Amino acid sequence: MKKSIACLLVSLLWAVNVSADPAAAPAIDIARTVIKIPLADDVSPEDAIDSMKLRANVLNFKLVAHQPLSKELESMGVETTRMEIFQFCDPRIARRMVSHDINFAAYLPCRIAMVEDENGKVWLVMMNLDMFIGSASLPPELEKDALKVRDSLGEIMQAGANGDL
Numbered sequence: 001m002k003k004s005i006a007c008l009l010v011s012l013l014w015a016v017n018v019s020a021d022p023a024a025a026p027a028i029d030i031a032r033t034v035i036k037i038p039l040a041d042d043v044s045p046e047d048a049i050d051s052m053k054l055r056a057n058v059l060n061f062k063l064v065a066h067q068p069l070s071k072e073l074e075s076m077g078v079e080t081t082r083m084e085i086f087q088f089c090d091p092r093i094a095r096r097m098v099s100h101d102i103n104f105a106a107y108l109p110c111r112i113a114m115v116e117d118e119n120g121k122v123w124l125v126m127m128n129l130d131m132f133i134g135s136a137s138l139p140p141e142l143e144k145d146a147l148k149v150r151d152s153l154g155e156i157m158q159a160g161a162n163g164d165l
Contacts, residue, residue, distance in 0.1 A: 032128065032131075033127065033128050033131060034125050034126065034127060034128055035125070035126055035127075035128050035154070035157070036123050036124070036125045037123065037124045037125075037157050037158065037161040038121055038122070038123050038124075038161065039121075039122045039123070039124070039160070039161050039163075040161060040162050040163060042163070043160075043161065043162065043163035044163075045082060045114060045116075045122050047163040048114065048122070048124070048160040048161065048163060049084075049086075049114070049160070050165065051159045051160045051162070051163050051164050051165055052086060052112065052124075052156050052157070052159060052160035054159070054165055055155060055156045055159035055160070055164065056088050056152075056156050059152045059155060059156065060090060061088045061089065061090050061152055061153075061156065062088065062089050062090070062091065063086060063087070063088055064087050064088065064089045064109050065085075065086075065087035065109065066084065066085070066086055066087070067084065067085040067087075068084050069083045069084060069085060070082050070083045070084065081115070081116035081117070081118070081120075082114065082115070082116040082122065083113070083114070083115050083116070084113065084114045084115075085111055085112075085113050085114075086111065086112045086113075086114070087109040087110065087111050088109060088110050088111075088112065088152075088153065088156060089108065089109035089110065090148075090149065090152070093145045093146075093148065093149055094108050094109065096142060096145060097142060097145070097146070100138070100139070100142055101136075107127070107132070110126065110127070110129075110149060110153055111126060111127070112124055112125070112126045112153065112156065112157055112160070113125045113126070114160075124157045124160050124161055126153055126157060129146070129149065129150040129153070130150065132146075133146045133147065133150065
């Protein structure tokens with residue numbers, strides 16, 4: 001009986017949270033949740049992609065997926081600017097994070113987006129991992145891993161933005 005009541009309460013709490021009015025949620029300045037770096041003027045998107053791939057390889061990060069969203073949109077007849085998602089991962093760290101807390105799976109693999117704005121400027125954009133690392137209550141060894149991921153992704157972005165090979 002106690003187990004049934006507990007299950008019911010958990011279900012009700014979940015239902016309330018899932019169906020909550022989005023307008024009632026606290027406002028978030030989305031610009032603070034990301035890190036955004038423009039490509040240097042002399043760096044082409046193709047050079048940036050090559051540089052990111054090479055730097056990821058040096059750092060033992062794997063490019064596990066690439067979604068050329070703008071090409072997909074164009075195939076649907078939608079006019080668009082360049083938009084691509086690159087997903088990088090250190091599988092060993094990913095496994096340790098998910099083993100610690102399954103919720104980390106929602107943030108895997110780490111993404112760097114390449115997006116051309118309305119003025120033709122190309123940007124690299126990724127989630128600001130500091131916001132999550134600071135609030136995750138990680139044991140010291142996992143915090144060290146999380147900081148390594150943050151630093152490596154930052155280095156990959158910088159290499160891309162500067163065209164460093």
